[in-house]
Amino acid sequence: MQSDTYQRLLDAIEVHISGLDGFLNITEEKIGQILLEALKVEHFSAHKEVVRQVLFDYFASHGFRAYIVIKHDRDITYRLKINDYDGCIYTEACMQQLPKLENALTPSKSRPGISVLDSAVYKSITDFLNKYIQEEEDKKGLFKAILKNSLGLSPRDAIFFVDQGVLVKQFQESETSQNSIGQLSSTSQRLHEGLDKTFLKEIENMALKNGLKKNMAELIVSLLKGPLNVSEHDNLYFAKNFVPILQEKFLDFVPDDKRIQNPEIKQALANYILRNHFNDCTNHFAKEIIGKLINKEQGVDAFIKFYNGDVSFSPEGKRYTRPEIMDKDGNRWNSATIFQIGMQRKMGLDKIARNIEAIRLTEESIAKCKNNIKMQEDFIENNLSVIASFEAEIQKKLDISGQAKENIFELKRRLQNTQKGTAAATEIQNKINALSIQIKQLDRDEKHIFGEKKKLDAELEKAKAKIITLEKDQVSYEYKLGKDKEQKEQLAKNQIPLEQRYSIVVEAFSKALSSFRGF
Numbered sequence: 458m459q460s461d462t463y464q465r466l467l468d469a470i471e472v473h474i475s476g477l478d479g480f481l482n483i484t485e486e487k488i489g490q491i492l493l494e495a496l497k498v499e500h501f502s503a504h505k506e507v508v509r510q511v512l513f514d515y516f517a518s519h520g521f522r523a524y525i526v527i528k529h530d531r532d533i534t535y536r537l538k539i540n541d542y543d544g545c546i547y548t549e550a551c552m553q554q555l556p557k558l559e560n561a562l563t564p565s566k567s568r569p570g571i572s573v574l575d576s577a578v579y580k581s582i583t584d585f586l587n588k589y590i591q592e593e594e595d596k597k598g599l600f601k602a603i604l605k606n607s608l609g610l611s612p613r614d615a616i617f618f619v620d621q622g623v624l625v626k627q628f629q630e631s632e633t634s635q636n637s638i639g640q641l642s643s644t645s646q647r648l649h650e651g652l653d654k655t656f657l658k659e660i661e662n663m664a665l666k667n668g669l670k671k672n673m674a675e676l677i678v679s680l681l682k683g684p685l686n687v688s689e690h691d692n693l694y695f696a697k698n699f700v701p702i703l704q705e706k707f708l709d710f711v712p713d714d715k716r717i718q719n720p721e722i723k724q725a726l727a728n729y730i731l732r733n734h735f736n737d738c739t740n741h742f743a744k745e746i747i748g749k750l751i752n753k754e755q756g757v758d759a760f761i762k763f764y765n766g767d768v769s770f771s772p773e774g775k776r777y778t779r780p781e782i783m784d785k786d787g788n789r790w791n792s793a794t795i796f797q798i799g800m801q802r803k804m805g806l807d808k809i810a811r812n813i814e815a816i817r818l819t820e821e822s823i824a825k826c827k828n829n830i831k832m833q834e835d836f837i838e839n840n841l842s843v844i845a846s847f848e849a850e851i852q853k854k855l856d857i858s859g860q861a862k863e864n865i866f867e868l869k870r871r872l873q874n875t876q877k878g879t880a881a882a883t884e885i886q887n888k889i890n891a892l893s894i895q896i897k898q899l900d901r902d903e904k905h906i907f908g909e910k911k912k913l914d915a916e917l918e919k920a921k922a923k924i925i926t927l928e929k930d931q932v933s934y935e936y937k938l939g940k941d942k943e944q945k946e947q948l949a950k951n952q953i954p955l956e957q958r959y960s961i962v963v964e965a966f967s968k969a970l971s972s973f974r975g976f
Contacts (some may be wrong), residue, residue, distance in 0.1 A: 462496070462504065466511040468811075469495035471804065477550040480519065481589070488512070489533040500530040508533070510753070517793075518800040520545030539595050540921050542602035544958070551585045551603050561608060564624055574604070574623040606954075607703045652725060656716065660726050661733060663712040673734060676706055677741035687746055688756040692763040697975040703738060736967065743967040750792065751799045761792040765970040780972045784965040795962050802959045805952045813944050819938045826931040833920040833927070840913055847910035854903040861892045861899070868892070 473491050474483055492508055493499065501508050509525050512535060516523040520541040526534045539545055555578060562572035582603055586596045600623075601616050610616075610627065617624040681687065685699055707727040717723050731738070751759045766781030766789075782790040790798075808921045875882045 459820055463507050463511055466492055466495050466507065467515060467804075468807070470511070470515050471808065477546060480546055485533050485535065489531070492533075493531075501527055501533075502530040505530075514618050514800055516795050520548070520797065520803050539598065541794060542595075542598040543598060543606060544794075544797050545602065546597055547586070547589060548602045549954075551582060551599070552607050554585065555581055555603075555607060565624070568624075568934075570809075572625045572627065574625060576622065579621075579623055587698065651730075652722070657726070657729050659715065660712060661730055663714070664710050664730055666713055667710070669710055669730070669734070670737070672710055673738060674741055674906055677738060677745055680706070681742070681745050681749070687749070689759040690756050691772065692760060692973070693975055695760075695970075696973045699742070700974070703731055704728060710788075717762060735971070739967040739971045740963055742970055743963045746970075747795060747799045747963065747966065750796055751803055758796075761795060761966070764966070764973070780969045782962075782965045782969045784961045786961075788961075788965075790962055790965055795966065798955075798958050798962050802952075802955045805948070805955045809948050810946055812941060816938065816941045817944065819934050819941060822933055823934045823938065826927045826934065829926045830924055830931070835922045836920050837917055840917060841842075844910060844913060844917070847906055847913070850906050851903055851910070854899045854906070858896050858899040858903070861896050865889050865892045865896075 469491050474480060474488075492501070492511070496504055498504070505527050508527065512525050512533070513523050516535075516537060520539055520543075522540040524536040524538075527533065539547075542548060561578045563575065565571040565573050582600055586599055590596050590599065597618065600618075604610065604616060604623070604625070605614070608625075610625070615626040617626070626703040678858045680699075680702060685695055685700055687695060690698075704724070704727060707730055710730060711717070711723050711726045742798060746757060746761065748763060761782075764780050764782045767779050768776065769779055770776055782795070784790065807962065868885050872882060872885045872889070875885060907953065
C-alpha cells in the first residue's frame with residue numbers, strides 16, 4: 458500500500474497544480490518547493506524514493522513518462538516524454554475547447570469511403586498543438602488521439618494528413634461469431650443439467666436475496682489476500698486454481714433448502730450460480746489487481762505483464778500463447794497503460810472525495826453561522842424587555858427622587874418660618890433628614906440599575922457586531938459553497954471519460970484472466 462507520505466505529497470501537487478494552465482506553469486523549482494513544504498523539511502535526503510515515485514505517478518496520470526533526478530538532496534530536474542496520447546492532458550484540454558463536431562466529417566465526393574475533416578476543427582486542433590507542442594511526431598499522435606476520442610473513431614479507422622487538412626477512412630466492423638471467453642468447463646455444466654430449471658432459478662434468486670453480489674466482492678478481496686495472492690503466486694498458479702477455488706467457495710453461497718439432499722446437488726448448484734456470475738467474479742479480480750498495481754504492491758506489475766500475447770514454452774517444453782489484454786475495439790493494453798488509466802481514475806476520485814468533504818465542511822460552517830446568528834438574535838430579543846424594565850425603573854427612581862427634592866425645598870421654606878428649638882422645627886428637620894437619606898438611596902439604586910443597563914447595552918452591541926460578522930462569514934461560505942458545487946459538477950463531468958476508459962480496461966483484463974487456464 459502507498460504510504461501516508463506518498464498520498465500527502467500527491468495531494469499537495471494536485472492542490473497547487475490544476476488544469477492545463479497549472480500544468481504548463483510547473484517549474485522544477487516550484488514543484489520542489491511544493492514537495493519540501495508538504496514534507497516540512499529543507500532537503501529530500503530521507504525522502505528521495507517517495508518523491509521520485511510521486512512525480513513519476515503524477516506525470517504518468519497526465520500521459521507522460523518522467524525521467525527524474527534529485528541533485529544535492531534538494532534540486533529536482535526531470536524530462537518528460539508523452540507515452541499515452543489518449544490519456545495526455547493536452548488531449549483532454551484540446552477536446553474541451555473544440556467547436557461543435559456534429560458535422561466535423563464530410564464524405565468526399567471524389568474518394569468513396571473517405572471523409573474530410575472540417576477546416577475549422579482542423580485549424581482549432583492545429584493551432585492548439587502548435588502553441589504547446591514542439592515535436593512533430595507528438596503533434597500527429599495527439600491530433601489522432603483528439604480526433605479519435607472526439608469523434609468516437611475505431612482503432613481500425615485510418616487518419617491521413619494531407620496538405621492543410623485531414624482525411625479519415627472509417628472501416629465497418631463485420632460481426633463474427635466468437636466463442637465466449639471465460640466459461641466453466643463442460644463437466645461442471647453437466648453437474649446441473651439434470652436439475653429442474655425452475656428449481657435452479659429459485660436457488661439463484663435466494664442466493665441473490667442473501668447478498669450474493671456483496672458476498673462475491675468480499676470473497677475476491679479475501680482470495681487475493683490469501684490463496685490467490687498475486688504477489689506470492691505466479692500466473693500459472695492463479696490460472697490453474699482460481700476456478701476450482703471459486704467452485705469450492707461458492708458452496709457457501711448456496712442457500713439452505715430441504716430439496717438439496719446430497720453434496721453432489723449442492724456442488725451442482727454452486728457451479729450453476731458461479732457460471733451465471735462468472736464474469737462478475739473475473740471483473741472483481743481485474744479491479745482488485747489493478748488496484749494493487751496502482752498501490753505498487755510487489756509482484757503485481759510482473760503478473761499483469763504476463764498477458765502480452767507472446768508465444769512461450771512451459772517448463773516441460775510445451776508451446777503456448779499467452780493471452781493479451783485487448784478491448785472490444787482492438788486496442789491492446791499493458792501494465793504501463795493500465796497503470797496510467799487506473800491512476801488517472803484514482804486521482805479523479807480523490808479530487809471528488811476532497812470536493813465532497815469540502816462541501817460538507819462548508820455546509821456545516823453555514824449551519825453554524827445561521828445557528829449562531831439565531832442565538833444572538835434571540836439574546837437581543839430576550840433582553841430588549843430587560844433594557845425597557847431598567848429604563849422604567851430608573852425613571853421611577855428619578856421621579857421619586859425629584860418629588861423628594863421638591864418636598865425638601867418646601868420643608869426648608871417652612872422651617873425658615875418656624876421658631877428654632879420648637880417641636881415643630883424638630884419635626885420638620887427630621888422629615889428633611891429622612892427625605893435626604895431617601896434621595897441618597899434612590900441615587901445609589903439608580904446608579905446600580907444604570908450600571909446594569911450599561912453592561913447589558915454593551916452585550917447587546919457585541920451581539921449586533923457578532924451578527925454582522927457572522928452574516929459576512931455566511932455570505933463568504935455560501936459563495937465558497939457555490940464554487941465547490943460548480944467544481945463538483947465539473948469533476949463529475951471530467952470523471953465520466955475516466956470511468957469509461959477504466960471500465961474498458963477492466964473488461965479487457967478480465968477476459969485475459971479468464972481465458973488462460975494454464976498449459
